[in-house]
Amino acid sequence: MERSTTVALLYPGDRAMRDRADPRESRFVTLFDAFESAGITAEPAVYHDDFADEVAAQLRRVDGVLVWHNPIESGRRRDRLDTMLKEVAQRGVFVSSHPDAVLRLGTKDVLLDVRELPFGSDTVRVDSLDQLAAQLPGRLRAGARVLKQHRGCSGVGVWRVEAIRDSVQLRVRHAQRGSEEEVIGMPGLLQRMTPYFETTNGGHTIDQAWQPRLVEGMVRAYLIGDRVGGFGHQAVNALYPGQDGKSAPPAGPRLYYPADLPQFQYLRRMLETQWVELLRQRVGLPREHLPLLWDCDFMFGEPTPEEPERYVLCEINVSSVSPFPPSAVGPVVSAMAEALKDAGRR
Template identity: 45%
Template sequence: MVNPLQDGKTRAVLDTLLRDVAARGPWVSAHPDVILKMGTKEVLHRTRHLGWGTDTHIYRTVRAFREEFPDQLRVAGPRVLKQNRGNAGQGVWKVEKTNAAHDDTTMVRVLHAERGSVPQDLSLSEFMARCEVYFTPGGCIVDQPFQSRLPDGMIRCYMGGDRVIGFGHQFIKALIPPPPEGPDAEAAQPGPRIMHPASAAPFQALRKNMETEWTPQMTELLGISVGALPIIWDADFLYGPRTPSGEDTYVLCEINVSSVFAIPEQAPAEIARLVGARL
């Protein structure tokens, strides 16, 4: 298993290798071209009108970011900014205005999603200057509203091609301020990811949406054939606002297309079946 984005690296070398391998005939499940379409944060903006979407914006240049984000923060409340490519919380920030008075300077409180981070108060202009490093070639920043039900946990929906093969539910701590004891305290650590089979009753509405609506709509929109979908990928969801009748809604916060482990114990048999059918 390869983590090509560790320590500030990029996928350039690995993607070139995988494209060369695929061109010679072997099957590459998570092809780099598919990863570019669905495995970056930009997919959150491209699919914002689907049932899993929300009020999502994208900034492709430093100028657009500086001109548009302050007004968005002012009128829409706390936001979550995400660099286009990254993992383990790298380049993911919660940003909210504070009530602090500091001349005419807009002050914000920011919290990085990397483990061990603590909130910081600084000027909006200073924070935005920090984010300019994300505008590398092909880079951008995606902007979503902060989901107030984050403490209810994150649901990872594991997919084999276009079918759900399991779920994982975890009480995450990213973007939640650490307790007074500090970021290393036990209460600040994420809970275990509890795995469930695809048949788990609490997630059947999500399963139906993924299999019958959202995945077909995504593949059509992005120009991905069902046969090109990775054998194993996952979509991370947060709980959105409840409906008037009390039912859960779901907001997509990320799609993971490579290095998708650990997986539910039921998944390997389904993966093997799918590989056999694909070959």
């Protein structure tokens, strides 16, 4: 009897969730159903460091694994998980996203890597608090900046900083949900930035120029390998500024659209024909390590005569891309089937 192809969907949870192993209580019901329809067995691989060895044994017997796990989950880093994923990948299990892809694409360092590419922007690496204190005031004279910790999620460690005219005070806002704008001095800013310069947090930050057109929203392109699988548009995001002296509005929902949405076809064309390849080459990522599901957040850039439509990369999400447009489900399943076939696992 021919062995069926099996994939695991790995996501964080507790002991009780792992014991139940119920796809219906996960975020990925539609994916489980789509794999079943494609003749591929999909099983939950609920993960926690406390039972990592048990998960590792499970992954060694499957053909492929799709991973959803943030850089920090419930206060824990994913170091042990990454070691485990590398080990099972070396045994021939197809892993996406591979930890090497996460490190090359999924940290804020990618903004420095691409600053000279068509979707890049004015970006600087800051290696110490002293460097930040010495150089940031000069950059603020040209406009607001956004300081970003090396690696994070959900807006944590992302700060908009703006100089106040004829004052040494700064207007500062954290992108973490629920944060309010503050007016503080440089010492206060340095105090808030101190944790991001610790070695365990990457030892540096990234300083990116503020994009004034953020008030027009942010576009998220969902990619399956090098193909666009859908879009998300968020009209009001976490750093949306207040208007006319009023407080900034809370972040709004992200609305999801299929890949053929007319208003983003220029972005889709550039990603599929040029930008993904430019990005892959710039960060040194082998084509076979492009994630099966990842996304790029773009801000609207200032148009030029040569580029009437311009997009500026804000960040790339690789570790835990969810939710995603329904239009991406079928392409993800097809891409996994093709990857397993190429790897001789199907």
